[in-house]
Amino acid sequence: MSDKKHGGRFVRKVAEKVRRPGSDAPDDDLWESVQLARHAERPYTLDYINRMCSEFEEMHGDRLYGDDAALVAGFGRFHDRPVAFIGQQKGRDTNERTYRNFGMAGPEGYRKAMRVMEIANRLGIPVVTLIDTPGAFPGASAEERGQGGAISRSIQMMWRLDVPTIAVVIGEGSSGGALGLGVADRVLMLENSTYSVISPEGASAILWRDASKARLAAQAFKPTAANCYRWGVVDVVVPEPEGGAHTDHEQSAEILDQYLYRALTDLDAIPSADRRRARRERFRKLGPLRDPESGMGMATGRETPPPG
Amino acid sequence: MSDKKHGGRFVRKVAEKVRRPGSDAPDDDLWESVQLARHAERPYTLDYINRMCSEFEEMHGDRLYGDDAALVAGFGRFHDRPVAFIGQQKGRDTNERTYRNFGMAGPEGYRKAMRVMEIANRLGIPVVTLIDTPGAFPGASAEERGQGGAISRSIQMMWRLDVPTIAVVIGEGSSGGALGLGVADRVLMLENSTYSVISPEGASAILWRDASKARLAAQAFKPTAANCYRWGVVDVVVPEPEGGAHTDHEQSAEILDQYLYRALTDLDAIPSADRRRARRERFRKLGPLRDPESGMGMATGRETPPPG
Amino acid sequence: MSRVGRNIHVSVDRLRQLAHRDARPRKIKADAGTCPKCDSHYSADEMSRNLRVCPACGHHFAVTARERLEQLGEPGGYVELWPELRAADPLQFTDLKPYAERIADAEKSTGMGEAIVCAELEVRHVPAVAAIMDFSFMGGSMGAVVGEKFARACDHAAQKGLPLIVLSSSGGARMQEGTLALMQMAKTVIALDALAEARVPVVVVLAHPTTGGVWASFASLGDVTYAEPGALIAFSGPRVIEETTREVLPSDFGRAERQLANGQVDAVVDRRELAQRIGRILHILSRPDVDPTAGTAPAGLQWAQGGAQKVKSMMDRIRPGSTDGEDAG
Amino acid sequence: MSRVGRNIHVSVDRLRQLAHRDARPRKIKADAGTCPKCDSHYSADEMSRNLRVCPACGHHFAVTARERLEQLGEPGGYVELWPELRAADPLQFTDLKPYAERIADAEKSTGMGEAIVCAELEVRHVPAVAAIMDFSFMGGSMGAVVGEKFARACDHAAQKGLPLIVLSSSGGARMQEGTLALMQMAKTVIALDALAEARVPVVVVLAHPTTGGVWASFASLGDVTYAEPGALIAFSGPRVIEETTREVLPSDFGRAERQLANGQVDAVVDRRELAQRIGRILHILSRPDVDPTAGTAPAGLQWAQGGAQKVKSMMDRIRPGSTDGEDAG
Numbered sequence A, B: 001m002s003d004k005k006h007g008g009r010f011v012r013k014v015a016e017k018v019r020r021p022g023s024d025a026p027d028d029d030l031w032e033s034v035q036l037a038r039h040a041e042r043p044y045t046l047d048y049i050n051r052m053c054s055e056f057e058e059m060h061g062d063r064l065y066g067d068d069a070a071l072v073a074g075f076g077r078f079h080d081r082p083v084a085f086i087g088q089q090k091g092r093d094t095n096e097r098t099y100r101n102f103g104m105a106g107p108e109g110y111r112k113a114m115r116v117m118e119i120a121n122r123l124g125i126p127v128v129t130l131i132d133t134p135g136a137f138p139g140a141s142a143e144e145r146g147q148g149g150a151i152s153r154s155i156q157m158m159w160r161l162d163v164p165t166i167a168v169v170i171g172e173g174s175s176g177g178a179l180g181l182g183v184a185d186r187v188l189m190l191e192n193s194t195y196s197v198i199s200p201e202g203a204s205a206i207l208w209r210d211a212s213k214a215r216l217a218a219q220a221f222k223p224t225a226a227n228c229y230r231w232g233v234v235d236v237v238v239p240e241p242e243g244g245a246h247t248d249h250e251q252s253a254e255i256l257d258q259y260l261y262r263a264l265t266d267l268d269a270i271p272s273a274d275r276r277r278a279r280r281e282r283f284r285k286l287g288p289l290r291d292p293e294s295g296m297g298m299a300t301g302r303e304t305p306p307p308g
Numbered sequence C, D: 001m002s003r004v005g006r007n008i009h010v011s012v013d014r015l016r017q018l019a020h021r022d023a024r025p026r027k028i029k030a031d032a033g034t035c036p037k038c039d040s041h042y043s044a045d046e047m048s049r050n051l052r053v054c055p056a057c058g059h060h061f062a063v064t065a066r067e068r069l070e071q072l073g074e075p076g077g078y079v080e081l082w083p084e085l086r087a088a089d090p091l092q093f094t095d096l097k098p099y100a101e102r103i104a105d106a107e108k109s110t111g112m113g114e115a116i117v118c119a120e121l122e123v124r125h126v127p128a129v130a131a132i133m134d135f136s137f138m139g140g141s142m143g144a145v146v147g148e149k150f151a152r153a154c155d156h157a158a159q160k161g162l163p164l165i166v167l168s169s170s171g172g173a174r175m176q177e178g179t180l181a182l183m184q185m186a187k188t189v190i191a192l193d194a195l196a197e198a199r200v201p202v203v204v205v206l207a208h209p210t211t212g213g214v215w216a217s218f219a220s221l222g223d224v225t226y227a228e229p230g231a232l233i234a235f236s237g238p239r240v241i242e243e244t245t246r247e248v249l250p251s252d253f254g255r256a257e258r259q260l261a262n263g264q265v266d267a268v269v270d271r272r273e274l275a276q277r278i279g280r281i282l283h284i285l286s287r288p289d290v291d292p293t294a295g296t297a298p299a300g301l302q303w304a305q306g307g308a309q310k311v312k313s314m315m316d317r318i319r320p321g322s323t324d325g326e327d328a329g
Ligand SMILES: [Zn+2]
Pocket: C035, C036, C037, C038, C039, C040, C054, C055, C056, C057, C058, C059
């Protein structure tokens, strides 16, 4: 595994995408990203974890109500150190999809995540989250057991952690269900993944009042890695193998491994209080608006130097 | 309300009970205490709170699954300061008893308690618990939602609190369901209340294999305030009106109010770290055993100077 | 289901009884003054006097943020904060209509600059900072301005040592600001921790509806959480759930009363008691004016001075072998 | 019930398959070597070799604390701690038999001083402190000695910076020590926090049965929690529940597999894999031998030195307008 082998080609390719302003990108590229982000053969959370960790032990249960298979959490040995890995998990065949609830976690999932984060924080173990979900589970039982509070508390917990934290959008990152694992010191995003306030289909139904306008919605939301990088929502775009991550799971995991290791090594060197301050500032700055008192336009995103 | 009025008479009466070694106490007195501790007209948690607080706002729900009416928790204005009150709540008529589940809290109850404790701790508000339960609810659903972990975490949380904490056994304090609210800087116990590892009926069924031996069991456990004081389990025995607390709710609440106010004022003066250290030592010392290395008999209880 | 579990405490049932005294169904042509639940009709003046609650059936009508401030605070007594902030259009977003146009329309029709109003005010003599959402402005949706004003309100309250009152009424994140709207969930949750550090409480009032990214961020993190009767409180709305899971939902799905039973809120509070309830809990939680160790003990008790020895000495009074001191107090 | 919810992960199902290979039911007179589940019979030697698990059906027999130490540690390689502590009889308790007599009998019949054995050992080359309960000593009940030895084990592990392995098997608090036995729940929970402060993990293994005050104290507070197959894990046992609530309980009520689905344990682990699993999680959680910032990067990467600028410089490489550096690595 060498940077020489993958780094140059991929990084150059990604850099070109990022350079191109979102609005100029042809529809096809954008829709292709949306499709690739949820390609059935795309590597899922455990595909990455099992390749990147020499050993991995999955934890189960929230100690409150149940265990949610849509979200996996555990401790892995990563470059000879302990790291907590947490991510939504999709399934590939019909049985597994049902078992994993299509990667849509309920409150038990987020509470399992918090339990593992608390242990990691206490033991001084960094936390890596892998985001891949069409959203949190929309079900009556999930609402009755506090879906909203589970997500908000997961966000709160991630913000409060003293240990280094990295979030990676590896596939589909939709809605609060994605952000529930998204508050980290570094936010990475795979080249063909998406990160959005809602799925294109959901937006289509609500904003266009027509479920068939998903492509139009995607075009309006522009939820690609390149755009998220431009908005300052993510710090690093992680390249995928030629043709997309689904073409080569090994290589995809190797590349992510390199980026994670680099980011972790970087974060190790920053004192915890500084990391937390920067984490706060990072999210505080996001979201452009017009403030007449300070002149028009509160700058965010990549027009100004990137945070950190 | 003056100490002159109640203090002398009651305190002298209690002191006489305490002076008498437990094994010499006639059966009748002990069984009378057990009966008084669960007298149907005995003041319950809300009877005390409503009389002691100028205002009280009850909090509801654990934010996880439900609200447990067997345990009440909220914030009250006590001597012109905020105090969190938490306690099991029994009911007086059949409807209310069912509604309060006979004061047997499930995991939702202990988790509501923890939620209120967390707020109190963050806001710097002292916590007072009132213990009155035949035990935690023995039900399949309670077990499935983690009754054991709810109690252990409530114990853990009480031990971790930075604010002053006072626990008062006001009636029946049986089993882990009682101890779940019992880890405090000061543990008070009403004169006719009981504090025991199990209810006399439960012990009777298990140890004597005969449900009718409750009186015998009570005699063996000796779970009276006087004995708990002697063992070092409680710090203060709070006197009750002549004839028992059920004869005069007003006076009972007045006396408890005085003792609570005094203990709170005392604890205010102790730095938080010292309080926590003493809290730890207090529970660490409980439980006599034989340690040949340090000579026979590890001293606890009132043979040695009382803690604090 | 166990006998423990989902017992319901609706704390203000007695207001339902009041309803019948003042009831007067008047069937006329439905307009903004017509109760959708019982068809009673009210003039604008009556509506305002009743805090926009139907006296006949208790139905809670929508309230604008500025009306809320008048209802909660002393008459005319609030200072609005950061009214000048306006939405940008980072995505140059267009659905059936350009976002810029939607914003301009909302500003015109509501007279508000955005879907949240922040202010300093007094609720029943307790000074506080309030962040109040307005559903009439683009469904109370949370974009960058809502996120920023909320975060500033947290900082402001923390700096001044004042409690924060949050009133939510929102369909969730503002989709027209895309991923950046999603990020406001993180921004607001993080901002709330300023209050935790300042050790001041947060009271959240959930008004109809509180859904999506607002329920899944700051609205579910109050120290004390009240909900208005009938308010829908959910991350996923009933329609989305029914379409996704094919479940048939009960008619009260996600409603305040049910969420109380689910352990998600502390009380369902009728709007006509809201200011009083908020004032009361803030009063209860406020620090004592007088240092409790400095002489506020009732007459006849001598425990006003001294410290750690007190409980010990009290214990000594009832200790075996100690007979003195029992009558000292 | 939602589709999310109670999915079951029994992590060691493959051992069930192994079972059939080695199966050999032999019907002879039932004794301590007879499997209560499938009637297979084993010699003491066979039992010990199989870690007291029936190879035919997977039934887990009870194991004494000292056997556990042999199963978990390196052969013969443990140092027992505080074996000298003995129970007192603070209540001079008598039920059908005096407590003092019960203690003496238990000591005679088990060869143990109390219901817990603490030791320093190595599990698969990872040094640790173990606190192991023994059900054969008065039902593994927790009195003052169990509480004290457990608390000392916590202190000892924290002082040495070693992880703690807890193996529970207990009917709960020791009733013969009355209220003082109840207090051991607080004592053990508080003691566990020494490990939190020392930042070392606690692995709890729940063996049959773990009930009452032991489940409601330290046994439910592990960072990682394994359960042996079929172990009963409950605060209230099935009989008490059935008598109190008149519920009819399923036959697997409170059993490990069900508690896994209830989110109460991390995995159900067959005893024959237990040492390996404990060793593995302790290895995973152990701090790196080499400082990760000091040059352990794979060949070909130059990120071994330097600090906070790294991700930024990595970002720069893919930033718009920046074309240099992409081939640097
Ligand atoms: Zn009406």
